[in-house]
Amino acid sequence: MLDAFDTEKLLDSIENLRHDRAVDIPNYDFKSYKSNAFPARRKLIVIKFLQVNPSDVIILEGILIFHDPRVRELMNMKIFVDTDADVRLARRIRRDTVDKGRDIGAVLDQYSKFVKPAFDDFILPTKKYADIIIPRGGDNHVAIDLIVQHIRTKLGQHDLCKIYPNLYVIQSTFQIRGMHTLIRDSLTTKHDFVFYSDRLIRLVVEHGLGHLPFTEKQVITPTGFVYTGVDFCKRLCGVSVIRSGESMENALRACCKGIKIGKILIHREGDNGQQLIYEKLPQDISERHVLLLDPILGTGAFLFMAPQGVHVVCKSFPRLKIVTSEIEIGLNEDFRVVPGMGEFGDRYFGTDDDDNLQA
Helix, strand or coil: CHHHCCHHHHHHHHHHHHCCCCEEECCCECCCCECCCCCCEEECCCCCCCCCCCCCCCCCCCCCCCCCHHHHHCCCCCEEEECCHHHHHHHHHHHHHHCCCCCHHHHHHHHHHHHHHHHHHHHHHHHHHCCEEEECHHHCHHHHHHHHHHHHHHHCHHHHHHHCCCEEECCCCHHHHHHHHHHHCCCCCHHHHHHHHHHHHHHHHHHHHCCCCCEEEEEECCCCCEEEEEECCCCEEEEEECCHHHHHHHHHHHHCCCCEEEEEEEECCCCCCCEEEEEECCCCHHHCEEEEECCEECCCCCCEECHHHHHHHHHHCCCCCEEECEECCEECCCCCEECCCCCHHHHHHCCCCCHHHCC
């Protein structure tokens, strides 16, 4: 029976949908049992959930959906809707006679000979894979409310790491919170702003370097013992986004002696940040591991990130690892990161006209 399912096509469709790409799903004509009775329709399953931070929710439904472990692995939450047998039978009779034009006697005969035994043998055992079991289906409003709240939480800014495995937020401590407080304060002097920004940047750079590939290495210690450790990743380079990204270059040079650093300048307004104005990159950059340096990610290793930027970058570049010290609340009507800290580059390099921000 399971050979009737095109699981490979299902897996491919899920991956495309997860990356915000439309897929073609053939219509199935139950009356004629032809999968090509109607032209394939282009269908993009995108559910905007109560206007939370932009994110796609894919609802995958099917009676045998938990059978294949590869499909289960792609699910963030697995729900089994449990309904009494008499209710299932009544719904089946109504559906098959009304929607499919079948005879009620044939429906009952099929149910007793094939449907009920198949349910007991193949569907009911998959109940053990479910994270949540909902009795009474849509009538169970308490269970539905709990699921809605769970999805809201997962889509919230503090759980973006659970949605995107390529997003890393360094663990917050009182020291880190204190540094965030100082550099966000509009009354902080330029000297203190630079000092504490540099401390945070160094933490982010160190954390980012920790996600590079390493190889095992053994050395002999001064006591004559063998120590098994790791060798640093070779062939690195940094690329800073002019000009705020240049504030992160010193931290990278301090961690990686002699590292090559390139620069890019991007037009950020009126062109969706897609216009490259200037670039100066190492000629062999394609053969290197690249650390992209920018302290703020608003709409697109970063110091601060808006959820909108997280969604855009993580979906567009799933192989890109993103490291940040904190995720912001969001963007205001002017597309500025909030609560934010103002113009990072102006405050760091001392080009802000506000006297309160000068040393």
